[in-house]
Amino acid sequence: MSSAAPTTTTHNQNKTHNFHPKRLTAFKGIRRQRRCRVPLVAMSIPQQGGNAQPLKRQPIEAREAIRMGIPSKGRMAEDTQGLLKSCQLSVRKLNPRQYAAEIPNVPGMEVWFQRATDVVRKLLTGDVDIGIVGYDMLREIGNEDEDLVIVHDALGFGGCHLAVAVPQAWENVNSLSQLKSDPRFSKERPLRVVTAYVNVATQFFKDQGMENVVISTADGALEAAPAMGAADCILDLVSSGTTLRENNLKEIEGGRVLDSQGCLVASREALLKRPGVLEIVHEMLERLEAHLRADGVFMVTANVRGSSAESVAEKICGGGSLLRGLQGPTVSPIYTPQSDGAVKEGHFYAVSIGVPKTRIYETVKSLRRMGGSGVLVFPMTYVFDEEPPRWTSLLTQLGLKSEDFNHLARGEAPVAR
Numbered sequence: 001m002s003s004a005a006p007t008t009t010t011h012n013q014n015k016t017h018n019f020h021p022k023r024l025t026a027f028k029g030i031r032r033q034r035r036c037r038v039p040l041v042a043m044s045i046p047q048q049g050g051n052a053q054p055l056k057r058q059p060i061e062a063r064e065a066i067r068m069g070i071p072s073k074g075r076m077a078e079d080t081q082g083l084l085k086s087c088q089l090s091v092r093k094l095n096p097r098q099y100a101a102e103i104p105n106v107p108g109m110e111v112w113f114q115r116a117t118d119v120v121r122k123l124l125t126g127d128v129d130i131g132i133v134g135y136d137m138l139r140e141i142g143n144e145d146e147d148l149v150i151v152h153d154a155l156g157f158g159g160c161h162l163a164v165a166v167p168q169a170w171e172n173v174n175s176l177s178q179l180k181s182d183p184r185f186s187k188e189r190p191l192r193v194v195t196a197y198v199n200v201a202t203q204f205f206k207d208q209g210m211e212n213v214v215i216s217t218a219d220g221a222l223e224a225a226p227a228m229g230a231a232d233c234i235l236d237l238v239s240s241g242t243t244l245r246e247n248n249l250k251e252i253e254g255g256r257v258l259d260s261q262g263c264l265v266a267s268r269e270a271l272l273k274r275p276g277v278l279e280i281v282h283e284m285l286e287r288l289e290a291h292l293r294a295d296g297v298f299m300v301t302a303n304v305r306g307s308s309a310e311s312v313a314e315k316i317c318g319g320g321s322l323l324r325g326l327q328g329p330t331v332s333p334i335y336t337p338q339s340d341g342a343v344k345e346g347h348f349y350a351v352s353i354g355v356p357k358t359r360i361y362e363t364v365k366s367l368r369r370m371g372g373s374g375v376l377v378f379p380m381t382y383v384f385d386e387e388p389p390r391w392t393s394l395l396t397q398l399g400l401k402s403e404d405f406n407h408l409a410r411g412e413a414p415v416a417r
């Protein structure tokens with residue numbers, strides 16, 4: 001470790017008492033804190049702590065089944081299963097205490113419930129091939145390991161950021177540069193930062209050239225540490241900012257370390273060597289992309305009177321960009337049945353447009369102004385577009401081309417390049 005890097009210690013936190021609900025959560029967290037010695041150096045496979053043996057990577061041939069790891073508890077668990085369900089990839093487990101499950105729509109893949117940190121560890125050890133976790137965990141536990149490949153970096157849940165926060169009472173410290181030059185901290189009396197993200201924090205302070213920093217770690221309720229005197233400031237997750245506020249802490253300019261949300265991650269080795277993994281990831285990515293694109297959009301259809309499809313399309317397009325939909329309105333003739341059994345194109349056309357959910361009423365009013373009637377609004381499940389750019393980017397990261405994927409999909413070996 002370079003001399004500029006902050007050092008890492010552990011500390012115990014003692015009892016405190018207060019009555020805001022968020023603070024009570026914090027109080028519960030303190031009781032389950034454990035002493036945890038965190039290694040000082042960056043590792044390709046993080047240790048389990050204590051005297052545990054270093055984690056070893058399983059050879060790819062150690063098992064045949066394809067495995068996905070998803071969070072077993074915490075706020076990511078519910079959102080992960082919710083998103084999968086929205087993509088018709090519902091996870092089925094026989095009882096709530098079982099940690100193994102399946103996705104009936106993806107036959108042949110095992111789903112394993114793990115703590116978020118362990119999802120990343122198990123990707124690193126080759127015990128799972130695919131995982132869903134927060135980007136924060138991926139960075140902290142994965143530590144930029146080359147085997148970890150981000151397949152989808154924005155699953156739309158678990159949005160938060162990691163930030164440095166200091167006591168509100170530090171009126172003269174509102175930015176990282178002010179913290180850096182704060183005369184209270186020196187080599188003899190370094191700034192004490194508590195965090196659950198030791199690897200990320202170590203790298204951050206090193207990058208900022210902040211040498212007089214000591215990093216300690218705890219499992220949760222970190223916001224209590226400055227008031228208890230156990231640390232000077234914290235580096236922790238922030239979402240609404242309530243926990244910081246309720247514990248008299250504030251973020252500082254330049255102290256935003258990273259933005260996080262749920263990610264789909266896979267092992268490079270598994271993608272390239274375990275038969276079937278790349279195909280499953282391809283299908284999951286397609287479904288996720290199409291679903292996330294559809295989320296927030298409604299399909300609106302209305303019957304509009306006109307002399308031809310073109311004249312109706314012109315009228316709709318003239319009604320503003322909202323009515324043009326995702327690519328332009330779809331206008332189709334409505335056929336009227338005749339007495340002789342034939343059908344005839346009438347004077348009404350069905351118009352279909354994809355509209356942001358937030359602008360539905362505005363759209364209905366515009367359609368009515370154009371003589372639209374029978375307006376129907378449907379939720380969209382998927383918007384499948386061209387091959388998703390994230391898929392192309394994944395293939396590039398793996399050093400593959402589309403034709404290589406076709407070889408793999410046929411069970412043939414990838415083309416050597």
Ligand SMILES: Nc1ncnc2c1ncn2[C@@H]1O[C@H](COP(=O)(O)OP(=O)(O)OP(=O)(O)O)[C@@H](O)[C@H]1O
Nearest residue numbers: 073074075076116134135136137158159160237239
């Ligand atoms: N306040 C938050 N808002 C949004 N996402 C969050 C928030 N806190 C954590 N996360 C995300 O959820 C992930 C799991 O955190 P969470 O606190 O739910 O579980 P945990 O820390 O494993 O459980 P516990 O807090 O009970 O020990 C984090 O890695 C992060 O990506």
Ligand SMILES: O=P(O)(O)OC[C@H]1O[C@H](OP(=O)(O)OP(=O)(O)O)[C@H](O)[C@@H]1O
Nearest residue numbers: 029220221222237238239240241242243
């Ligand atoms: O900005 P906010 O919306 O208040 O959210 C931030 C808090 O959420 C997380 O804690 P969590 O509730 O998971 O408790 P923990 O500290 O025990 O993990 C995180 O560690 C922060 O403390």
Ligand SMILES: [Mg+2]
Nearest residue numbers: 074075219220
């Ligand atoms: Mg938590």
